[in-house]
Amino acid sequence: MLDRVLTWEFPADGVLSRWLRENPKLGGRDRAEVAEAVFDVLRHLRQYRHFAQSSPVAHTRCLAILGLASVLPPEKLEAGLALEETQWLQHVQRIDASKLPRAVRWSVPDWLEAKLAMLEDAESLMAALNQPAALDVRINPLKVASRDEMLETLRELSPASEPQATPYSPWGIRLKGRPSVNRWEVFLKGELEVQDEGSQLLAALVAPKRGEMIIDYCAGAGGKTLLIGALMRTTGRLYAFDVSATRLARAKPRFARSGLSNVVSVAIAPRNDQRVRRLHGKAQRVLIDAPCSGLGTLRRSPDLKWRQQPETLEQLRAVQADLLEQAALCLAPGGRLVYATCSVLPEENEAQVEAFLSKHPEFSLQDAGQILSDRCKNLTFEGAFLKLRPDHHQTDGFFAAVLQKAAPEAPAAAVQESEKLDAAQKLI
Numbered sequence: 001m002l003d004r005v006l007t008w009e010f011p012a013d014g015v016l017s018r019w020l021r022e023n024p025k026l027g028g029r030d031r032a033e034v035a036e037a038v039f040d041v042l043r044h045l046r047q048y049r050h051f052a053q054s055s056p057v058a059h060t061r062c063l064a065i066l067g068l069a070s071v072l073p074p075e076k077l078e079a080g081l082a083l084e085e086t087q088w089l090q091h092v093q094r095i096d097a098s099k100l101p102r103a104v105r106w107s108v109p110d111w112l113e114a115k116l117a118m119l120e121d122a123e124s125l126m127a128a129l130n131q132p133a134a135l136d137v138r139i140n141p142l143k144v145a146s147r148d149e150m151l152e153t154l155r156e157l158s159p160a161s162e163p164q165a166t167p168y169s170p171w172g173i174r175l176k177g178r179p180s181v182n183r184w185e186v187f188l189k190g191e192l193e194v195q196d197e198g199s200q201l202l203a204a205l206v207a208p209k210r211g212e213m214i215i216d217y218c219a220g221a222g223g224k225t226l227l228i229g230a231l232m233r234t235t236g237r238l239y240a241f242d243v244s245a246t247r248l249a250r251a252k253p254r255f256a257r258s259g260l261s262n263v264v265s266v267a268i269a270p271r272n273d274q275r276v277r278r279l280h281g282k283a284q285r286v287l288i289d290a291p292c293s294g295l296g297t298l299r300r301s302p303d304l305k306w307r308q309q310p311e312t313l314e315q316l317r318a319v320q321a322d323l324l325e326q327a328a329l330c331l332a333p334g335g336r337l338v339y340a341t342c343s344v345l346p347e348e349n350e351a352q353v354e355a356f357l358s359k360h361p362e363f364s365l366q367d368a369g370q371i372l373s374d375r376c377k378n379l380t381f382e383g384a385f386l387k388l389r390p391d392h393h394q395t396d397g398f399f400a401a402v403l404q405k406a407a408p409e410a411p412a413a414a415v416q417e418s419e420k421l422d423a424a425q426k427l428i
């Protein structure tokens with residue numbers, strides 16, 4: 001199975017799920033151990049390949065041994081190893097990894113190491129991206145009155161996952177381990193959703209209001225749409241756009257489960273879509289959750305660092321710039337555009353926003369921290385952008401910028417008329 005994953009043809013979680021389906025006799029614990037071992041190999045692949053060079057056994061078997069060593073107690077693992085394998089493993093475990101070159105130590109390809117090295121606290125970021133993430137869920141504010149209520153329910157239902165309120169999002173709950181949330185009744189009733197805390201904060205940045213027209217321009221399987229719709233109290237109209245009809249189809253049962261009736265899903269063409277053109281100048285808020293390298297989510301999808309290449313990054317950058325142009329056309333004067341990625345690379349983030357602003361003086365950058373301050377306590381940023389990192393915030397890496405489209409200035413005569421009207425109304 002590891003060989004199949006390492007072709008990089010498909011995302012690792014898909015290959016793993018398929019393999020587990022093909023092996024139905026494996027018990028629950030074995031399944032969890034195999035999954036953890038595979039993800040450990042993906043996180044540390046470059047380092048493990050370096051160690052495998054000194055091994056007498058086949059390359060993939062070495063990787064599997066190292067992955068399993070991170071999951072199983074030594075006695076259990078060594079029972080399945082030949083003597084020379086055990087000796088090699090013990091030799092590797094004595095190596096001081098801090099002496100290895102940085103790209104090998106943190107297991108990143110050279111091109112990515114060069115990019116991450118330019119960021120603040122690069123080493124701490126690389127280390128955090130290699131740690132497994134906790135599981136974040138959130139309440140559905142449409143169906144659950146308070147997070148505390150849900151916390152009580154979950155502490156009874158799954159004490160082993162030690163449910164805790166997330167530090168920033170007012171809706172989030174952090175769970176330990178890998179509980180089967182999607183079998184819980186609260187999940188099946190649409191009261192609970194799985195969503196990283198950082199992703200929850202993006203909906204707070206959109207700050208939807210009742211009765212508005214809002215577009216989630218890259219809605220995918222609806223992760224952000226769900227929370228935006230709930231915050232609109234399922235009023236107004238929420239368009240879920242995406243170029244992938246398959247992804248939008250996956251969102252449909254989620255919308256139904258969560259009780260949303262204001263969502264209109266539309267599979268759009270990448271450019272000049274007629275249905276999009278009809279909404280030009282109409283929406284109060286537009287979210288672009290842009291397709292990106294996903295390099296902020298390496299804790300959950302470590303295969304991305306091996307599947308992405310500098311060339312794919314360039315293609316993504318072109319799509320992102322185009323999406324900003326297309327989606328901005330849908331905004332009404334005075335409307336809000338939120339551009340977001342789950343990348344930590346400035347070229348997909350700040351650079352895209354700055355390029356857009358330099359071409360569009362009718363847009364101005366708003367302070368994301370200020371917008372979040374009434375809903376999300378304890379969260380401050382240097383500068384106007386939202387920038388979340390696993391080492392600083394214990395969330396995936398997220399970026400977001402809030403851009404406000406100017407409202408047309410009222411002509412002086414009209415202002416005088418409306419002032420006269422106001423004064424008259426006060427007299428009445």
Ligand SMILES: C[S@@+](CC[C@H](N)C(=O)[O-])C[C@H]1O[C@@H](n2cnc3c(N)ncnc32)[C@H](O)[C@@H]1O
Nearest residue numbers: 218219220221222223224242243244270289291
């Ligand atoms: C980061 S994912 C969105 C995830 C989703 N918002 C969620 O929370 O689950 C980016 C999405 O952009 C879509 N996409 C790519 N190019 C697009 C385009 N030109 N217009 C609209 N959507 C696009 C992809 O199909 C993908 O679903």
